[in-house]
Amino acid sequence: MLQKMLEQVRAHTPLVHCITNYVTVNDCANILLACGGSPIMADDPEEAADITSICNALVLNIGTLNQHTIPSMTLAGRRANELGHPVVLDPVGAGASALRTNTAHALLNDVRCAVIRGNISEIKALALGGNSTKGVDADAADAIDEGNLDTVVAFAKEFARKSGAVIAITGAIDVIADANRACLIRNGHPMMSKITGTGCMLTALIAAYLAANPNQHFESTVAAVCSMGLCGERAHARLSSADGNATYRDRIIDEIFRLSGDVLEEGAKYEIR
Amino acid sequence: MLQKMLEQVRAHTPLVHCITNYVTVNDCANILLACGGSPIMADDPEEAADITSICNALVLNIGTLNQHTIPSMTLAGRRANELGHPVVLDPVGAGASALRTNTAHALLNDVRCAVIRGNISEIKALALGGNSTKGVDADAADAIDEGNLDTVVAFAKEFARKSGAVIAITGAIDVIADANRACLIRNGHPMMSKITGTGCMLTALIAAYLAANPNQHFESTVAAVCSMGLCGERAHARLSSADGNATYRDRIIDEIFRLSGDVLEEGAKYEIR
Amino acid sequence: MLQKMLEQVRAHTPLVHCITNYVTVNDCANILLACGGSPIMADDPEEAADITSICNALVLNIGTLNQHTIPSMTLAGRRANELGHPVVLDPVGAGASALRTNTAHALLNDVRCAVIRGNISEIKALALGGNSTKGVDADAADAIDEGNLDTVVAFAKEFARKSGAVIAITGAIDVIADANRACLIRNGHPMMSKITGTGCMLTALIAAYLAANPNQHFESTVAAVCSMGLCGERAHARLSSADGNATYRDRIIDEIFRLSGDVLEEGAKYEIR
Numbered sequence: 001m002l003q004k005m006l007e008q009v010r011a012h013t014p015l016v017h018c019i020t021n022y023v024t025v026n027d028c029a030n031i032l033l034a035c036g037g038s039p040i041m042a043d044d045p046e047e048a049a050d051i052t053s054i055c056n057a058l059v060l061n062i063g064t065l066n067q068h069t070i071p072s073m074t075l076a077g078r079r080a081n082e083l084g085h086p087v088v089l090d091p092v093g094a095g096a097s098a099l100r101t102n103t104a105h106a107l108l109n110d111v112r113c114a115v116i117r118g119n120i121s122e123i124k125a126l127a128l129g130g131n132s133t134k135g136v137d138a139d140a141a142d143a144i145d146e147g148n149l150d151t152v153v154a155f156a157k158e159f160a161r162k163s164g165a166v167i168a169i170t171g172a173i174d175v176i177a178d179a180n181r182a183c184l185i186r187n188g189h190p191m192m193s194k195i196t197g198t199g200c201m202l203t204a205l206i207a208a209y210l211a212a213n214p215n216q217h218f219e220s221t222v223a224a225v226c227s228m229g230l231c232g233e234r235a236h237a238r239l240s241s242a243d244g245n246a247t248y249r250d251r252i253i254d255e256i257f258r259l260s261g262d263v264l265e266e267g268a269k270y271e272i273r
Numbered sequence: 274m275l276q277k278m279l280e281q282v283r284a285h286t287p288l289v290h291c292i293t294n295y296v297t298v299n300d301c302a303n304i305l306l307a308c309g310g311s312p313i314m315a316d317d318p319e320e321a322a323d324i325t326s327i328c329n330a331l332v333l334n335i336g337t338l339n340q341h342t343i344p345s346m347t348l349a350g351r352r353a354n355e356l357g358h359p360v361v362l363d364p365v366g367a368g369a370s371a372l373r374t375n376t377a378h379a380l381l382n383d384v385r386c387a388v389i390r391g392n393i394s395e396i397k398a399l400a401l402g403g404n405s406t407k408g409v410d411a412d413a414a415d416a417i418d419e420g421n422l423d424t425v426v427a428f429a430k431e432f433a434r435k436s437g438a439v440i441a442i443t444g445a446i447d448v449i450a451d452a453n454r455a456c457l458i459r460n461g462h463p464m465m466s467k468i469t470g471t472g473c474m475l476t477a478l479i480a481a482y483l484a485a486n487p488n489q490h491f492e493s494t495v496a497a498v499c500s501m502g503l504c505g506e507r508a509h510a511r512l513s514s515a516d517g518n519a520t521y522r523d524r525i526i527d528e529i530f531r532l533s534g535d536v537l538e539e540g541a542k543y544e545i546r
Numbered sequence: 547m548l549q550k551m552l553e554q555v556r557a558h559t560p561l562v563h564c565i566t567n568y569v570t571v572n573d574c575a576n577i578l579l580a581c582g583g584s585p586i587m588a589d590d591p592e593e594a595a596d597i598t599s600i601c602n603a604l605v606l607n608i609g610t611l612n613q614h615t616i617p618s619m620t621l622a623g624r625r626a627n628e629l630g631h632p633v634v635l636d637p638v639g640a641g642a643s644a645l646r647t648n649t650a651h652a653l654l655n656d657v658r659c660a661v662i663r664g665n666i667s668e669i670k671a672l673a674l675g676g677n678s679t680k681g682v683d684a685d686a687a688d689a690i691d692e693g694n695l696d697t698v699v700a701f702a703k704e705f706a707r708k709s710g711a712v713i714a715i716t717g718a719i720d721v722i723a724d725a726n727r728a729c730l731i732r733n734g735h736p737m738m739s740k741i742t743g744t745g746c747m748l749t750a751l752i753a754a755y756l757a758a759n760p761n762q763h764f765e766s767t768v769a770a771v772c773s774m775g776l777c778g779e780r781a782h783a784r785l786s787s788a789d790g791n792a793t794y795r796d797r798i799i800d801e802i803f804r805l806s807g808d809v810l811e812e813g814a815k816y817e818i819r
Contacts, residue, residue: 022295022568023575023587029296029469034518038410039469040366041296044339047372054369066590066614068339093586096600099593137584194803196575196585238515242784244803245580246796250519257467257517295568302569302742307791311683312742313639314569317612320645327642341612511788523792530740530790 003261021063024197077111095125187229276534294336297470350384368398460502549807560757567609570743623657641671733775
């Protein structure tokens with residue numbers, strides 16, 4: 001299944017409109033090219049809907065949201081909904097400020113999202129209204145481990161049911177859920193958390209997979225999350241003892257560029273629960 | 274000729290003011306440093322003209338244009354014109370939205386450009402008013418090949434005559450034209466299209482070459498385009514089978530950093546037509 | 547002393563709020579992760595103070611300041627002052643435009659800064675009101691060398707006394723001063739000036755060191771500046787003859803990631819004057 005999904009991305013070159021933060025935007029563009037997609041970034045309200053119209057998917061990432069780009073997100077999101085394009089929401093830092101929490105909630109109300117991807121603290125802030133997020137990283141108290149997995153799975157399914165979106169909670173163990181199914185993914189490497197933007201890059205990847213594999217939101221998300229985690233493992237295996245997080249970032253994008261469907265199929269470690 | 278032009282860049286450290294998109298801005302800054310120039314990015318209307326005044330060339334790149342930076346482009350462009358500084362326009366995504374097409378046209382009306390660089394779809398949108406651009410990449414239907422080269426050359430010369438600018442249409446084969454001459458350049462590697470920003474970086478390079486070689490707009494543009502393409506070839510030759518587009522990006526900038534005049538002279542593949 | 551200060555950063559994972567330019571923001575985020583800190587970028591006036599509240603230090607970098615982010619800097623700076631969080635000001639390009647010079651002065655008036663870091667031209671523009679800055683690099687006429695060191699040290703101490711901040715003037719020789727003491731640092735490599743953002747990255751590092759080592763502004767700044775310079779040396783030693791400034795950038799961040807307290811202690815070249 002995963003093999004085919006990756007091959008669809010490479011075959012169809014989905015054009016992904018990203019309204020995203022300026023911190024990791026270059027990496028998002030390069031990882032979209034690496035997976036076989038094509039990026040376009042455009043965040044002015046006067047063109048946001050126009051650009052979405054010529055694309056195949058939309059990313060809404062609030063990592064450096066501002067008064068100017070928030071309306072663009074709504075305009076682009078509504079247009080994407082009208083056209084049936086998948087929308088992926090990345091509520092970066094939801095819970096860390098009222099502006100982020102409120103904006104994420106407003107987007108969730110105004111735009112039908114195919115997938116919502118965040119760390120556990122961000123997703124909790126969105127689902128429960130809490131404010132436990134510590135900056136843009138998950139709060140340690142929220143960390144997913146074997147002990148609380150069943151609770152997290154139930155929470156994710158419930159939020160999927162309420163929101164109508166596939167929920168992707170990423171961390172040491174990733175939990176992907178729609179209202180009826182959940183998938184646990186155990187790919188990845190802890191050092192990925194020492195690179196800025198692995199979450200943002202994954203969100204962009206998910207959008208490319210969704211666009212290339214219509215009507216398979218859950219499976220596409222699983223495929224994209226496995227791809228990112230597996231490439232994180234493979235890139236880490238290639239690091240020398242002198243390399244650090246900057247080289248690691250480039251190597252992960254390189255691995256996404258080189259990833260073949262059969263390597264993905266073989267390396268993916270997921271479990272339906 | 275090319276050798277001397279590169280050496281002039283290294284000798285004079287031209288300061289290049291860039292009003293450019295936030296996707297590839299870091300790469301533009303590093304490639305300007307790599308070639309021997311110096312970058313300064315400034316896009317607020319209150320300082321755009323001031324900053325241009327202390328620089329030697331100006332880049333106007335509309336890749337993530339917005340209501341706030343469009344007036345800055347006009348202000349900086351007019352000041353550059355007053356001071357006789359070369360202006361390079363990169364109409365990223367012209368044809369992809371009304372805002373981009375209209376802004377590119379307005380800039381062309383308000384600012385005298387030394388060079389306009391884009392892919393064939395962008396340049397067509399600018400010259401002919403069409404809207405065939407697919408995102409920020411050239412539409413396949415527009416691709417330049419041996420069969421339509423003469424048509425593209427005639428089109429480029431005509432647009433150069435009308436606009437008063439050197440036209441640089443970049444792709445598998447690059448076409449550089451002023452009203453009377455055209456140059457075809459066959460350097461480069463297809464994998465360059467898998468990196469975000471090779472076009473933006475080239476636009477920045479052109480500005481540095483123009484600033485260091487006054488009154489030689491056509492020749493400077495040819496030299497810069499050959500430099501980028503040759504470094505794309507040389508960087509590709511250094512890639513291992515595990516490397517992807519992220520490493521390739523860094524290697525291209527590295528090659529620009531290392532490029533010597535004689536290597537450029539020897540490796541450039543251009544033909545005046 | 548330096549060893550302990552680095553270890554404190556790694557032990558405490560200081561969260562650093564950066565209102566910084568979009569040119570080098572990704573490198574700032576990755577170097578903060580590399581040193582053991584955690585970055586959050588947020589520049590909208592509606593959330594600037596909220597985000598600062600959950601962080602441990604604040605960076606104000608005016609490299610691509612605009613009408614929208616200038617008020618955010620003031621709001622965040624004042625909140626940081628109320629909470630006793632250290633604020634580091636990087637007056638990028640002060641002296642290059644009235645907007646930059648005036649904004650840097652206004653921030654200095656409105657916000658109590660723990661450290662001000664810039665090149666000699668920027669610091670002179672701030673301290674003396676001059677406008678000799680050439681873009682974002684120091685003017686050659688201002689360069690610090692053995693011949694004018696005593697003058698620069700006296701100038702830095704006087705500006706530290708007036709501003710109440712530790713002054714960090716970085717260049718071939720770095721001068722760190724408070725009202726009573728100065729430290730000269732001779733780490734680093736000339737090629738660091740061929741990478742965009744080494745100054746911005748250092749500013750972010752200083753903020754992380756300040757946050758992790760309370761009430762030791764002078765010593766923390768010395769430790770951060772030595773770290774950056776030493777990693778510049780170590781990264782340069784690893785470059786091959788084919789590498790250029792793009793690879794060098796990644797290697798410097800990698801070295802910061804790998805840097806241990808004892809390597810720092812042993813490699814730091816500083817002198818109290």
